[in-house]
Amino acid sequence: MADIAKIKAADKKIGAFVNFKNGSKNEPFSGAIKDNLVTTNLPTTCSSKMLEKFISPYEATVVQKLHEAKLNWIGKTNLDEFAMGSSTENSAFGVTKNPWDLTRVPGGSSGGSAAAVAAGMVDWALGSDTGGSIRQPAAFCGVVGLKPTYGRVSRYGLIAMASSLDQIGPITRDVKDAAQILQIIAGRDEMDATSVDEPVPDYGEALTGKIKGLKIGIPREYFGKGLDPEVKKKVEEAIKILEKQGAKIVPISLPHTPHAISVYYIIQSAEVSTNLSRYDGIKYGYSDNRGDNLLSVYLNSRSQGFGAEVKRRIILGTYALSAGYRDAYYKKATKVRKLIRQDFDEAFKKVDIIATPTTPTTAFKIGEKADNPLEMYLSDVFACSANLSGNPAISVPCGFDKNKLPVGLQLIADHFEERKLLNAAYAYEQKRGFDIEYPKFV
């Protein structure tokens, strides 16, 4: 790891960090933690005015596990407020820039984590992925991002956004490091009832690079309208490289894909509206007690403490759950979610891995989609299905467009098949035929 003073100087240009840990040491294999994972020695802000001064009385399970594994981390990284966004522009503490082009977004919501790894400030970072928030910024920043199976990693101490979708995972420069971090953070936790009691296999051992006979499904719905031709070309080249190593390429269909964004934003907003009701200005967080009754404390604290996108999603979710609209929105979305899950279950009867682009385009300009939430939501179109279905998925860099911006290849596997997933990604990485020359900041 680079010198901490150099990292801080580099961060003045990138804005990847919200807070640095006091007395950080220059240890090898140092990392960073997304600022929606609670820590006792630094504030956990969620990049929101609501939690600007919040210091957690307990530590997230993943943070404890890193400590037990004696892994050093140097600070907490920026995100879209409460992880709501795809560009890390919606932060109360400033916009994070993409190290490949400082006029562009790093993606989001784990944009600070992805930018910190791409800029060489840290070797690894933890992110959280609710609808692509690890994989999309990893693709935009030219790094590896892994969303494990829902239930593989404890969510205890991950500040809840949408509880049926949220999952913690690593962002690293290569697949081997991602496997190493997953090894540390995976496993059942008594403090998270949705964490699953499945044995944690040896992920490093699975990285043989041998994929002869592996069946890779290519879903046609991911290669149509809206996909940038340069991204398409790079992903198709990557699939050819997998084929050359003996993988069998199988055309498949995931027919409910076109509805994933609608389903995702209804369910996620509905869960946001209930999860964020805890911020009331009473127990912790931003509080405005100038009014003369309890209701005024709620209204004033929430209206001033939350930013525009968070309020928009709370309203959208409350609407989707309210009397008269619940059947048409929330109930309908949960049914279509089931169909999306069935699409994946059917596909994995025929194939081992599904390969797609991670994002429809490369990194967009800062401000380009800031005032158009629907456009912003559509940048998650290829990533959010794996959250709805709970499948593990990884983004691996697979080339650059003409503006020298990274392109991401997404691989998806069946539930708890992280070994297969990581090995397919590793096999590609070993043979992709180019080295990534990361921009120098430290």
Next chain:
Amino acid sequence: MITKADLENVAGLARLKIAVKDEKDYLAKLSQILDYMRDLAKVDTKKVREPVDIFKRNSVARADKIFKSAISQKELLQNAPAVEGGQIKVKKVL
């Protein structure tokens, strides 16, 4: 399409105040998003039952034993804006 009355109702339920100057922007953006979501109506879900657990996990019930938290009362109250006698102080309800 979301109406001004809908917005006021839902904001009230969500304990949020929307400033008059922001109403137009909220209505325009929410309507655009809700219009997009109308595509779901086209999906035939007549035979699909509303899922209880999308991940098909078995019950996660555990033994009913008291779990002693390592967090003290003092630590739990450290973030509360107003504390009196070891309790969180709130405004009158009515």
